[in-house]
Amino acid sequence: MADDGVHFEAGEYWYAVRSKPKKERMAAASLASMHGLDVFCPQIRFRRKTRRGPVWFQEAMFPGYFFARFDMAEMKRAVAYGVGVMTIPLFNNRYVPIPDAVIESIKQELDEGDVVDGGIPLEVGDETTILEGSMRGLKVKVIKVMDAEDRVAVLLEMLGTLVEAEFPTDALEHKPKHRVAKEE
Structure with missing residues (x-):
């Protein structure tokens, strides 16, 4: 299918969605609540040194991006103009769907809160x-x-x-x- 010269697959698929900086979770939650879309915004948890000592941080696994499952023909405008969304990325003038197996593979490494630990502290004997x-x-x-x-x-x-x-x-x-x- 084509929309203004841009091509996409017919039907419902996962797509990467570009969010405003540091707004991945907010944009994903907004699309889920306003339009009932299935969204996936994996997070990574890690420790970082600060002036007050090591602190745990949680950020998007793919900074500036999250995933949403939708039918491009029906929901493109709603997603592209969603709260906190910058754009739906194009590759060679195409909206490229992400295979379900890729999303499932990422989900398998996460806990129920869609978070993965970036590494666990070292221990004696490691x-x-x-x-x-x-x-x-x-x-x-x-x-x-x-x-x-x-x-x-x-x-x-x-x-x-x-x-x-x-x-x-x-x-x-x-x-x-x-x-x-x-x-x-």
């Missing part, structure tokens, strides 16, 4: 990799965790000898996590 500096790529083993300083002590092998060294946690690769642990 094997990890240095991500920056002159020792980048070196495999190390965590021997001590210093939460208050956001640092860990690791054992690394240098010239055939095991050496203890301290690194900030953000200089080391964190373990991926498939589900967010529920906080009590």
Whole structure:
């Protein structure tokens, strides 16, 4: 089908929708409540250093985008002019549907709140990799965790000898996590 020279598939499909900056959840919720659309706005949870210490943040997994399932012929205008929506992206003058399997694959990695943890803190005994500096790529083993300083002590092998060294946690690769642990 074509609409003003722009092509799209007939029927109901998932599409990426571009939102205003930092308005992904608000735009998705607005389309869901005003038009009854099935929307999906996956989030990622991670720790970041701040002046007051490490803080947990939650942001869109795909910054500036969320997904909505709709029939382009019937709902294009309502979606494109929705609250918090900037546009429905075009690729080669086409609105490209996202296969259901792609959306389902992303959903499988999320919890009930559509959130995935960006990594879980390192623990004593974990094997990890240095991500920056002159020792980048070196495999190390965590021997001590210093939460208050956001640092860990690791054992690394240098010239055939095991050496203890301290690194900030953000200089080391964190373990991926498939589900967010529920906080009590």
